[in-house]
Amino acid sequence: MNPARLINNWLAAVASRDPATVVNLYAYDGVLIGTVAQTIKQGHQALLGYFRGFLAKDGLHGRVDSMIIQRVG
Secondary structure, eight states, rough: OOOHHHHHHHHHHHHOOHHHHHHHHHOOTTTOOOOSSSEEEEEEHHHHHOOOHHTTTOOOOOOOOOOOOOOOO
């Protein structure tokens, strides 16, 4: 998948405001270094918890200034 399509899919998932939709884009044991939380999240349940809080924030407009995509392993 090309990076532009990946980013558009992620933005559409965020716009849905459904944490499960967003988390399903990540590997089950994926790692997230969030921009809102000050901790590293790893694994499906941790990412789900992060996105529940992130998507519940007022003023979320789905704007992304930059994104780093990295696959390890």
